[in-house]
Amino acid sequence: EEKEEKEEKEEKEEKEEKDEKEEKEAKEKDQQEEKDVQEQEEEKDQEEEGDQEPEEDNEEEEREEKNEREDKTIEEEEKEQKEKKVEEQKEEEVDQKEEEGEEQEEKVKEQKEQEVDHEQNEQKRKQEEREAEEEQQHKEGEEEKQTEEEQKEEQQKLEGEQKEEQEDGNREEEDKQAADKEAEVQERGGAEAGAEGAKEGASEEALPRGAEGGQEPLEAADGGGVPRPPPAEAGRGEG
Structure with a gap:
């Protein structure tokens, strides 16, 4: 707006100067025309009176006209020089x-370019900050996800180990119980066999000995089946 007002003011001043110049030129032209008409009338009057005027007057008039023309030429030249200046x-x-x-326009243009550059740089900086923040958030999310997965894997591994240990313990307990049961069965079986052997031994001792006397081994009293030597009195029978 300031620039437009300035341009309008300049145009107005130029127009006023131009109008003033045209008015001055028109006025000078009118004056010149009046002067030319007056000179023509004077020349005409002089021509009419020419026969009555002496020759010296004609020469004087010619000199005056010449001087006027020279003065007019000089004046016009000065006027032209002045107007030209x-x-x-x-x-x-x-x-x-x-x-x-133009300098003002260039200055305004540079200022606008600087403002645009500043705005672009500011937008670029904000964009870089947003991208860095998003990247950091993504990185933190990946790390958190990885940590959760590692913790989950560790927990699963720990649970697997605990389960395996529990199963091993259960198997060991079952094996122990089976071994204890087997030992108990064997112990009970041995006791029963011993009792049976003792019973059989007692029965054999109660029987009478044969003619040959004590040729068969006797069962041990504990049922172990260990042969005992025949008694000292055993021998062949007399019949």
Whole structure:
């Protein structure tokens, strides 16, 4: 808005200067036309009176006209030089204003570019922070997941070992119980066999001996089946 107001003001000043110049030129043109008409009338009057005027007057008039033309030429040249100088000055001012405007535009453009760069850098920084945070969260999640899996595997392994130990203990207990039972059975079987042997031994001792006397081994009293030597009195019978 400030730039537009400045441009409008400059255009208004240029228009006023141009109107003033045109008005001045028109006024000068009117004055010149009036002067030319007056000169023509004077020349016409002089021509009408020419026959009556002496030759010296004609020469004087010619000199005056020549001087006027020279003065007019000099005045016009000075005027042209002045107008040219004014025009050049205006052009310089316009060029300077345009240059200042371009510099201002360039300055505004650079400022906007800096703001855009700053905004882009800020967005890039925030994006990098978000990505780093997401990566950290993902990493922490993976580590937590891995830790949970490791803990689960460790727990399963521990439970498996405990189960295996329990099964081994159960097998050992079963084996022990079976061995104890077998030993008990064998012990009971041995006791029964011993009792049976003792019983049989007692029965044999109660029987009478044969003619040959004591040729058969006798069972041990404990039932172990160990042969005992015949008694000393045993011998062949007399009949």
